[in-house]
Amino acid sequence: MARKRKPNDDEQPEHSAEAPAERYDIDPAEGEGDDSGDEPIPQDTLVCALTGEFKPDKPEERVLQSFVEQLHREYQVELADMKRDVRIACQDAAGKKKTVTVGIAVYEHGKPHEVDNIIRVVVIAKANAKVSDAAVGQLDLVLSNLSEERPEVYGAWTNGKDLTFRMRTYDPATGFPVSAELNDFPAPHETLADLNDPNRRALRVAAGDSLLRAFTHCHDYLSTHGLRDEKAFWQLLYLIFAKILDEEQTKNLFFVGATERNSPEGQTRIAKRIERLFKLVKEKVSDVFDGNERLEMNERALAYVAAQLARFDLLSTDTDAKGMAFEAITSHTLKQKKGQFFTPRNVIRMMVEMVEPQAGKRVLDPACGSGGFLIVALNHARRRILAKQGCPFPDDPVQSEIKRATPQIRKYAETSLFGIDVDSDLRKAARMNMVMNGDGHGHIFNFNSLEYGVYGASESVGKSRYRTPEMELLERELGVGPGKAHGQFDYVFTNPPFGAKIPVEDPEVLSHHDLGHVWKRSARGWSRGPLQKKVAPEVLFIEACLKFLKPGTGVMALVLPNGILGNPGEQMEFVRWWLLQHGELLASVDLPAETFLPQVSVQASCVFVRRRAPSEMRLVGADGPKQRPVFMAIAETCGHGRRGEKTWQRLPDGSLNLRDVKEPDRWERDGVVHNGTRPRKNQKILDDDLPLIAKEYRRLVAEGRFT
Structure with a gap:
């Protein structure tokens, strides 16, 4: 040199x-x-x-x-x-x-x-x-x-x-x-x-896709350094969980000096600190960890990954940025390998913004996967709380504003957000996702939602062989007795598992659902026949979701394949009749064919339904259940193409539709908030109808056109 x-x-x-x-x-x-x-x-x-x-x-x-x-x-x-x-x-x-x-x-x-x-x-x-x-x-x-x-x-x-x-x-x-x-x-x-000073180092609030790149790089690093793909995933999640706990308790154990990992001695010091922290994590969050989990990386790999994560302030980083990063590694490792696919974030956001869940109301996702719907609902509440506290830009808060709002955000999560998933790995991933986004409690339960309340002829609901400790835990959290979790939720959001390849065939489960039977139509109406041999899970989830809602006021928003809504045949016709008999259709949004691509090709819609009260169900004939005007929309674009590439709005001549904007430009240093705006010229506009549909629905609701 x-x-x-x-x-x-x-x-x-x-x-x-x-x-x-x-x-x-x-x-x-x-x-x-x-x-x-x-x-x-x-x-x-x-x-x-x-x-x-x-x-x-x-x-x-x-x-x-x-x-x-x-x-x-x-x-x-x-x-x-x-x-x-x-x-x-x-x-x-x-x-x-x-x-x-x-x-x-x-x-x-x-x-x-x-x-x-x-x-x-x-x-x-x-x-x-x-x-x-x-x-x-x-x-x-x-x-x-x-x-x-x-x-x-x-x-x-x-x-x-x-x-x-x-x-x-x-x-x-x-x-x-x-x-x-x-x-x-x-x-x-x-x-x-x-x-090099853990007490003076300011953590970085991740911007853009930097957290996504860091998570992906850490996962790839572990996968190429002696850990199988799924083991690498869990090891990374353990470290992320430890990092969150360290930020919450300001223990400064998840700290890596600027050059500390360059020597074997430094790597050993880092490993000892992280191991001590992980032990505290397992003790504090015993409902997620069984106590036998270990950090299986060698000291060099542990120091390397810890160094990549240590510089970020995960609690203050934008929820969408964390969601993108978390979903990227979760989808690859836990979902795609099991034939499961996550719901695109813009679809979830549209559904939550259309329903607009209110403070003090309970939200449930009975097939929550890694927690996407719950995270967006939590972020919806976070924006509301920040705005109420005077934050001028609830979508772009600084650390002190987030810290001030955190107690209320946690209170909301602890009292209002609930999730269920049959996959124990996804349940654990969802729990970690919630903690990463500021939920200190995490009502995520591991059982099959379709089996809740199922019991045989010689059993009671409290003694059913289908009953699990997790079901009992849910009931304790709700403060209700055995089998009484049905009817306890104000909102249900979900994208249920669907497909002919994973049918429900258990006769006991089918027998506890109206939609598990064969139905025949006559001049007198519908009559129940024998059990079907098998039923697609998305059909039964319609009934299960409705049961979890409070009668009269509860609202559900489901992603459903279009076959349920339009296929011919007596059974599908009965499913639609049953849904409209037991619920009032509020809105239906037809999604573009590209929505779930390149993960899976499926034509689907988002359906919004209010559960009818018992008094409505007793009405017959001309006085039967009423159906008010229904909001219906067809989304032609979803922001990406068939290969997952982003798509942009274009003018009639085919050129890009550009916009000059001012956006907030805020940061905090030494307790002082710097507020400004940043001009962005010639910005492309994502070609996505879903935010526009949500905005239009809320406008019409505000005008009293739809309620």
Whole structure:
């Protein structure tokens, strides 16, 4: 490596013609799109957050834009202090000259964009590049050629999946530059000492997809370091759970110094702290852990993964960001391998926003999987609580606002949110997901919802062979007797398991459901026949969900395959008749064919039903159960295509529909909240009808058109 030196005479300093924040020469405001430009909008492009220019939508460009967001939101780097695609003239130890382009350069605040003022650099490698000494050596070369007047400069190397932080100092004896690996670099207002002090280190509130990348990378790392895929998943979840507990109790045990994991001794110290913390986790959350769980990583792997997670403030990170990251690893490991698929977050959000669950009301998902519906319901309540407490941007709160709202958020979760799933692994994953999102209690139970209240001819409901301790636990939490959990919930949200490949065949279960029987129609109406041999689970879930609702007021929102709603045949006709007899249809939203792709191809709708009161059920003839006007919508787009790729709104001529916007730009430092707005020019609009449908439904409800 070269000695510390000034740039050669032929090296040109890098200047910025203007600060990026000044490039917005119009007053940005939300609008309906702008098609008045003189030039057509390029296809397959995105708008650079620094320059406002259109750039090819390639993996490397997406990583660069993601890192801009991380530097700005996690490290509080001003956009005006960043520049992209900066060429640095370098000289290696042998005197050979070359120019290296760094994806992002960060300059000392307010200083000209010159090489001597660079304090951070980010090297964006090709998406398929492998981490190697040679690859990361390019970053070290750049750092060694930055200003010698700075005792330390920092950099990061990433291929979009792997992320390596580096620091350059100088050997006091030789004057040669020395590079060291870090688990993070300090923000401009921080020092390396801050990162090495557990009491001073500020945790990063994850921005954009940085948490998704971290979770995925940690899972992949463990999978390639001696742990099978599913074991890697659980080991990662154990560490995430430990991290949450550490944040809640501020024990500072889930801490990794900036360079601590670089030595075997440091790895041992980290492992001891995490092992001690995990022991506390198992004692505190005994309803999730049986006490025999172990951290099975070696000390090197444990220190590595802990270092990736330690820098984040998980409790303060946006719920959707955590949800995306958690669902990504859960879906791959627990669901897809068992033929199960999670409900897209925008579908869940639409369903929750249409129903708008109120404070003090109970919510149940009787097939909760990893907890998606419950998390969105919790986030819905969080926004309401933050707004009531005066938070100006409930969708973008800072840490102190979240901390102030946390007691009420937890109280809501502890009294209002309940989930059931037959899969014990998914139950545990859902419980962890809830804790990660601020629920300190977690009413998640492990049993088959279709078996609740089932008993044989010689049994009572309290002595049924189908009865499990988890059912009893649910009843204790509700404060009701055996078999009395039915009729206790104000809202039911679920996407039940469905498909002819997993039918319900147990005669005892079928006999306790009207829809488990054969029904015949005559001039006198419907008459019950013998049991069916098998019934698709989604049919029985219609009845089970309705039973859990409070009569007269309870509302359920279900994802159902369109075959139930439209297939011919006497049995399907009876299912529809039964549903409308026992419930009042409030709304129906037909989902696009791409909604569940690329996971599974299914045509489905979201159905919203109120359970009728017994007095309504007794009415017959012209005085029979009434049906008010029904809100019906057909969603043509869901924000992604058949391969899962994002789709964007376009104008009639096929060009992208763009919008100039202002968005909140907030962070907190030393107890002071910095409020601002950030202009974003030429932003693409996700082609998703679902938020519009939810908004329109709520508008019509407010006007009294639908109730």
